[in-house]
Amino acid sequence: MPQYKVLPGPEGYLPPPAALMGVELPEEGKALVEGETVSESDAVQKIARKILAAKNPTIFPGPLVLWAWSETACKKAQLVRELAAEAGMKIIPMPDYRPKYPMINPAVEINPNHPNLTIWHNKIDVCVFIGVHCHYANVALKIIRGGTDCYTIALCGEYGHEDAMITLRDVTVAKLEALLAVVRETKRKL
Amino acid sequence: MSKKNPLTEKPLDYMLFKAKREKQFITGSEAVREAVRRANIDIAISYPITPQSETMHLVGDLFAEGYVPEYFRGENEFAVMSQVAGAAMAGARVFTATCGPGTMRAFEVFPMWSGSRLPVVCSFMTRGINAPLTIQPDTIEMAFLLETGMIMLHCETARDIYDFNLAAFIIAEEKDVHIPVGVFMDGFFVTHTRELVDIITEDVCLPKYNPQAAPVPTIDMETPPARLMRDPFVMKSNFVSYVAHASWQQEVRAAAARSKKHIKKYLGELIEIENPAAPTIIVASGTAVSQAREAIKLAKEENIDVGLIKVKVVRPFPKDEIVAALSKAKKIIIPEFNIAGWLAKEVAAVLPDNGRIVATPRVYGGMTMPPEILLEDIKQAVRKQTQ
Amino acid sequence: MSKRITEMCPALNDAMPTEYRELVENGPWLGDKTVKDLGTFKELLEEHPLCAGCNLALSLKIILSSLPNPADTIIVGSTGCSSLGFMQVGIHNIHSLFGNQNAVATGVKRVLSMRFPDKKKDVVVMAGDGATADIGLDMTIHSWFRGEKITTIMFDNELYANTGGQESGMTPAGRVAYMAPLGKKFPKINLFEIAKTSGCHYAVLLTTANTVRLGACVKKAILLARDVGPTYVQIHTPCPTNLKIPPEESIKVAKDSEKERYAFNEYVSEAAKSFLENTGNKK
Numbered sequence: 001m002p003q004y005k006v007l008p009g010p011e012g013y014l015p016p017p018a019a020l021m022g023v024e025l026p027e028e029g030k031a032l033v034e035g036e037t038v039s040e041s042d043a044v045q046k047i048a049r050k051i052l053a054a055k056n057p058t059i060f061p062g063p064l065v066l067w068a069w070s071e072t073a074c075k076k077a078q079l080v081r082e083l084a085a086e087a088g089m090k091i092i093p094m095p096d097y098r099p100k101y102p103m104i105n106p107a108v109e110i111n112p113n114h115p116n117l118t119i120w121h122n123k124i125d126v127c128v129f130i131g132v133h134c135h136y137a138n139v140a141l142k143i144i145r146g147g148t149d150c151y152t153i154a155l156c157g158e159y160g161h162e163d164a165m166i167t168l169r170d171v172t173v174a175k176l177e178a179l180l181a182v183v184r185e186t187k188r189k190l
Numbered sequence: 191m192s193k194k195n196p197l198t199e200k201p202l203d204y205m206l207f208k209a210k211r212e213k214q215f216i217t218g219s220e221a222v223r224e225a226v227r228r229a230n231i232d233i234a235i236s237y238p239i240t241p242q243s244e245t246m247h248l249v250g251d252l253f254a255e256g257y258v259p260e261y262f263r264g265e266n267e268f269a270v271m272s273q274v275a276g277a278a279m280a281g282a283r284v285f286t287a288t289c290g291p292g293t294m295r296a297f298e299v300f301p302m303w304s305g306s307r308l309p310v311v312c313s314f315m316t317r318g319i320n321a322p323l324t325i326q327p328d329t330i331e332m333a334f335l336l337e338t339g340m341i342m343l344h345c346e347t348a349r350d351i352y353d354f355n356l357a358a359f360i361i362a363e364e365k366d367v368h369i370p371v372g373v374f375m376d377g378f379f380v381t382h383t384r385e386l387v388d389i390i391t392e393d394v395c396l397p398k399y400n401p402q403a404a405p406v407p408t409i410d411m412e413t414p415p416a417r418l419m420r421d422p423f424v425m426k427s428n429f430v431s432y433v434a435h436a437s438w439q440q441e442v443r444a445a446a447a448r449s450k451k452h453i454k455k456y457l458g459e460l461i462e463i464e465n466p467a468a469p470t471i472i473v474a475s476g477t478a479v480s481q482a483r484e485a486i487k488l489a490k491e492e493n494i495d496v497g498l499i500k501v502k503v504v505r506p507f508p509k510d511e512i513v514a515a516l517s518k519a520k521k522i523i524i525p526e527f528n529i530a531g532w533l534a535k536e537v538a539a540v541l542p543d544n545g546r547i548v549a550t551p552r553v554y555g556g557m558t559m560p561p562e563i564l565l566e567d568i569k570q571a572v573r574k575q576t577q
Numbered sequence: 578m579s580k581r582i583t584e585m586c587p588a589l590n591d592a593m594p595t596e597y598r599e600l601v602e603n604g605p606w607l608g609d610k611t612v613k614d615l616g617t618f619k620e621l622l623e624e625h626p627l628c629a630g631c632n633l634a635l636s637l638k639i640i641l642s643s644l645p646n647p648a649d650t651i652i653v654g655s656t657g658c659s660s661l662g663f664m665q666v667g668i669h670n671i672h673s674l675f676g677n678q679n680a681v682a683t684g685v686k687r688v689l690s691m692r693f694p695d696k697k698k699d700v701v702v703m704a705g706d707g708a709t710a711d712i713g714l715d716m717t718i719h720s721w722f723r724g725e726k727i728t729t730i731m732f733d734n735e736l737y738a739n740t741g742g743q744e745s746g747m748t749p750a751g752r753v754a755y756m757a758p759l760g761k762k763f764p765k766i767n768l769f770e771i772a773k774t775s776g777c778h779y780a781v782l783l784t785t786a787n788t789v790r791l792g793a794c795v796k797k798a799i800l801l802a803r804d805v806g807p808t809y810v811q812i813h814t815p816c817p818t819n820l821k822i823p824p825e826e827s828i829k830v831a832k833d834s835e836k837e838r839y840a841f842n843e844y845v846s847e848a849a850k851s852f853l854e855n856t857g858n859k860k
Contacts, residue, residue: 014436019444024451025366063407066589067414068581077586091592096415097407098422098664101430103624108594113424113434134365134405135307138441143433158365158403162444233688260687264680265719272677272716276653276684279671281692284684302673409669410689411649411698414582416606417667423660 006035006165008152009145017142018162025160025169032160032167040168044179047128047153047166048186051087054126054151058090059083060110062132064157066093072173073131079176080130086183089128092118097136112136116147129164130155130171138163155179195230195257197395202360202456205396206353211388218381221348222287222313223248225355226258229311230395232282233260237270239292240325241377242315246287267292271299271312278308279420281401281408283359286310289377290317290324293331303370304339304442306421307406309362309399310370313355316476316527317377318555326556327377329476332504333532339442340370341449342505343457344475348387350502351375357456359396367449368405369442374504376477376527405445446506453503460508461499461515468497469520470572473512473537475501478525478559485564496523496568501533509540521571522547525564529554583648596623600667605647612642612792621647625662630824632785632814632831633705633732637662639785640703640730643792644668645799650699651689653682655708658739658816659732663703676713678704679720682727690726699728699799706733706747710766714746717768721776721807728802729809730795731768734816742819749838769842772809778846779808784839786832794843797853805849813839 004021019025023035031043038046051057065076084091092110099113106121112132119127127150129137134156141152141163154164155171168175200209205228216224222245226234234253236246253261264270267288277284288296293314303310314335318328335342343358345351351373358371375381401408407418424434453460465471465486472482479500486496499515501508516522516537524534524547534549541547548571553559583606585593599619600606610618621641627634637659644650650668654660656675663670673681682702689698709717709731717729736754737743744757746766753760772780779801781794791812798808813834817827835841845853 014433017440017444019447020440025448061589061592063415066586066593067416068584068586069412069414074586074588077588081588091589093589093592093594095593095597096417098417098419099424099434101426105594113422114430117430133407135441138444139434139437142437142440146433158405232691235684260691262723265715268677269680269716269719272673272680273684275673276671276681277688280685280688282688298674306673409651409671409685410692411651411669412582416582416669418669419664419666420671422664423672
């Protein structure tokens, strides 16, 4: 079976989940780029280049970093803010998971059940998910791949996401700081 | 007031591969008890039905002894499976068991468990279903459960029952899986017969379940977001809603696919293959595997070469593994303890050239499967093959 | 770790939509709001898809403003009109299936009592008459028999509203409805009396017409469930859509029923009475 590539869409009416096409989540210390396992540092470099080259990059912080349920959450929120500032990314939050269609205001929020509306409305070409519970992130990432041409990046605190074009796993505060440093460095070289 | 669990926490790979074990002559039901004793569960909920009842009596003993902090009898299987759902949503590791008519009574709940990403472990002591009433072994309920989204493990022996039940909790709770695991054992045939089982003798148990790592928020008002429905409706009459529901369903199937690597890590390959070069291969699951082993011995005495594939994991179905293992087989015999022949259908659906399948013998209603009738079917298949 | 799921991370506060900031800054999560404050704070339920004049929506608004401790309250609902609003409610709530609400709530309550022995986690069931008294009746009553410390609230619109107005067990005798084309052949189920004899320590029969009393009774029911045992609140919530009541008259229909089958009725067990006396929470 040829390796299934996880690429920007629109992939079609109802694309398959990458996990059913043979894409496996990365082992510890590894990451996925477009369905292939790579080293984490390669993936971080690629993320930095992708968001810096984008026309309208946007970060979608989810409930796990928006709500002050732990010290770690607040630290990550701070780093999301810094990362967005450094990379010139817009911040559009996903405050919770309730479907809000047709009441959603796609200019100010995103919802996992219809994330394509926010992507279309804001013409987002590269997006970054962080702090979204894995189930909802996967649902959203697949809908985005199906209906939009947005390049998706998932910074996951757990095992990562096959349905994103790039995914890091076990994203801690330290890893976010490292990503921020690479973005700074890459920007400096541009 | 619950007692303190006297066991020390150890990871599953330690429990399965390193902990000291000792042979004990026990029943399948007792093997479930011994697995649950070391599973560090938070709550078990029971309801009587033959041949399951004994298992949940034994889990009740664990509650009395302090290995299980909370335990009660619910009012019927639909209620029990719903109580189990509530417990899991609130962040507990939970165990229950049922079978046959109880499975059917509870049926609406099983796809809900999967859709809600609940890592419930449920044992099924398979039994026939009405009408007419029977309490005897029959694996027909598995045919109905195939599309509920749950992971399905089928035990051949009491040793399988012990290992599969213990591993089921950790496989179910893996962050990228987090869906229910059904552990199936053929009622009476393995639940009420004794065999030697290697039981862990050290005072160890699995680590506690960590609901904070779950792929969905726990219902406890401690996990963000506070504004949360488990699980939200995506049922408006528009494309946006249809796609959301479809994508949700796909994610549940994806979760089952991800479980493969965890199952392999803890329980070995999804199928076990013996004598793969034989021209005739039996594919079986559950106690049909044991009957196949006996029939293969009889065949050997008559110089007939027969191989065996034991299907341990029914969902996610080990499609690639089965296709590869059967690539050279001339005849494939699939014996089953149910009238539907669900395993034969599953294999036929994935196999190129499935005219090789001989979907016999098939017994049900509590009937046993004497190795001699299996041998007859083997001989007949071989005769046809050489004609 | 201090619990702050009802506060925002400061670094992203300004990125949040206004409605969430209002909820944090002036909503019921702070725990200081009552029915009398309605209109002055950001409610747990604002937008909902329920019909104009819906008494269920009104009672839901009142209940959500009367929770004694919303930041530690879990709601379990069921399928039906009521569940359509819950998605938008600003606290953890469950919809799993139709009719199993008291069973799900049992599991939730048992586990939260174990996981958080030092906290009071209130579990409140809210479901319609079909869910509570028909399809889920065994689970409703068995949760009372077992003495589960949960509050069961029934929105009684006396029919299956969400499926288009079919007869339910709570429909009064004689009324014509879908699936009862010649009129209902048996009387309205007296779940209030059943509650009294099935283990509830508090049961109350009332309507949406007196909002302050409704709020006070809900609060009392939840506090008693927390410490004494099961409680039951049955609210008449006439459905303007299926009963063809003009929306502006729907509260009057509820009010009128207080003269007959919905006369205010409150039952308090001896244990509940002494608890209320000891805590100075009589009324």
